[in-house]
Amino acid sequence: MPQSPDFSGSSSSREGQAVPVRDGDGFPVLLPALDDSGPGRAGADGARVEVAVPQVPEGFRAGFACVVGRPNAGKSTLTNAMVGTKVAITSGKPQTTRHNVRAVVHRADAQLVLVDTPGFHRPRTLLGRRLNDLVRTTLAEVDVVVFCLPANERTGPGDRLIARELAGLRTPVVAAVTKADTVSRQDLAARLLAVDSLGDWAEIVPVSARRGEQVDVLEEVLVSYLPASPPLYPSSEVTDESETTMIAELVREAALEGVREELPHSLAVVVDEVIDPERARQEDRDPGYLKGAGRRLQVRVSLVVERDSQKGIVIGRNGARLKEVGVKARKGIEELLGRKVYLDLHVRTARDWQSDPKALARLGF
Numbered sequence: 001m002p003q004s005p006d007f008s009g010s011s012s013s014r015e016g017q018a019v020p021v022r023d024g025d026g027f028p029v030l031l032p033a034l035d036d037s038g039p040g041r042a043g044a045d046g047a048r049v050e051v052a053v054p055q056v057p058e059g060f061r062a063g064f065a066c067v068v069g070r071p072n073a074g075k076s077t078l079t080n081a082m083v084g085t086k087v088a089i090t091s092g093k094p095q096t097t098r099h100n101v102r103a104v105v106h107r108a109d110a111q112l113v114l115v116d117t118p119g120f121h122r123p124r125t126l127l128g129r130r131l132n133d134l135v136r137t138t139l140a141e142v143d144v145v146v147f148c149l150p151a152n153e154r155t156g157p158g159d160r161l162i163a164r165e166l167a168g169l170r171t172p173v174v175a176a177v178t179k180a181d182t183v184s185r186q187d188l189a190a191r192l193l194a195v196d197s198l199g200d201w202a203e204i205v206p207v208s209a210r211r212g213e214q215v216d217v218l219e220e221v222l223v224s225y226l227p228a229s230p231p232l233y234p235s236s237e238v239t240d241e242s243e244t245t246m247i248a249e250l251v252r253e254a255a256l257e258g259v260r261e262e263l264p265h266s267l268a269v270v271v272d273e274v275i276d277p278e279r280a281r282q283e284d285r286d287p288g289y290l291k292g293a294g295r296r297l298q299v300r301v302s303l304v305v306e307r308d309s310q311k312g313i314v315i316g317r318n319g320a321r322l323k324e325v326g327v328k329a330r331k332g333i334e335e336l337l338g339r340k341v342y343l344d345l346h347v348r349t350a351r352d353w354q355s356d357p358k359a360l361a362r363l364g365f
């Protein structure tokens with residue numbers, strides 16, 4: 001990989017690469033939390049919606065990566081730069097069975113799922129030790145780890161603590177020397193050597209997320225450590241955040257009409273994805289999966305209630321209420337976006353989501 005022929009000096013061997021936790025079929029255990037194929041699933045027209053299996057290009061890779069590094073190391077900026085406009089997840093963050101998914105990088109040949117982890121800390125309490133155990137578990141389960149070290153700062157105790165932890169992993173670790181734009185070439189070379197001596201990295205890639213330099217190279221390196229696998233998430237697009245919020249509000253309003261008393265605060269609405277089939281076709285991507293949507297914008301929305309009994313209220317007899325909600329909300333959304341929309345509503349239960357911090361985070365609260 002020609003990311004930094006002058007300086008990298010590290011091996012790109014994949015030996016010792018950890019085998020991530022997979023299910024019986026060898027795929028990462030994955031639970032798209034906002035998918036429900038139960039009785040609450042209906043298209044806006046009340047019809048059951050079939051999911052078409054997308055064609056997977058040969059050689060496609062998909063898997064998980066985790067970005068670590070001490071505070072201020074440039075993790076968020078780097079994540080955002082990699083994801084760029086390719087981010088597919090806004091409010092309705094899906095979840096693997098174990099980890100919070102922060103973002104998904106969609107490429108024609110791969111899908112890189114970036115998962116969140118709390119940072120390592122010097123453990124002072126039992127909680128601190130348990131948190132560190134949690135981080136270790138996450139790092140052992142992903143396919144590749146990205147360790148961010150800023151180019152403009154010396155290696156500090158925080159970096160050494162993380163490096164020691166990473167040394168015990170079988171997962172390949174790619175060291176990203178971040179903020180490369182802040183130093184001269186000479187200083188960058190010195191910093192790369194220092195980082196090289198800090199541990200046994202699979203590769204070292206200098207990168208400037210701010211200038212977008214070498215971000216594609218880093219991405220390429222990370223993808224090379226992912227296993228052959230079909231995509232883990234449908235490719236999709238995001239509308240602008242405020243539009244997504246307005247779509248959710250329109251659906252929520254329609255869903256609460258007439259049943260406000262019964263469902264005062266127990267209804268959360270999440271826009272899972274918005275797919276423009278025309279644009280997807282132009283960009284040679286999977287043009288969505290909703291049969292019957294034609295050229296319409298596909299908007300997939302989850303209505304989340306706290307108890308199964310509330311599901312019935314939202315769906316109504318034979319899905320009649322949900323159909324009304326769909327028709328009404330769709331009209332509003334079409335007005336808002338100025339185009340025809342295929343609205344796909346799902347109703348699901350997230351027990352006591354109001355008092356579960358994780359559920360709240362997933363629902364964007």
Ligand SMILES: Nc1nc2c(ncn2[C@@H]2O[C@H](COP(=O)(O)OP(=O)(O)OP(=O)(O)O)[C@@H](O)[C@H]2O)c(=O)[nH]1
Pocket residue numbers: 069070071072073074075076077078178179180181182207208209210211
């Ligand atoms: N010049 C320059 N600055 C950068 C670059 N990447 C990040 N920064 C800056 O470095 C600071 C920290 O970046 P973050 O991405 O927030 O770092 P982080 O590791 O996510 O920080 P925590 O959330 O504290 O863990 C911010 O002020 C960024 O603007 C870069 O490539 N070049």
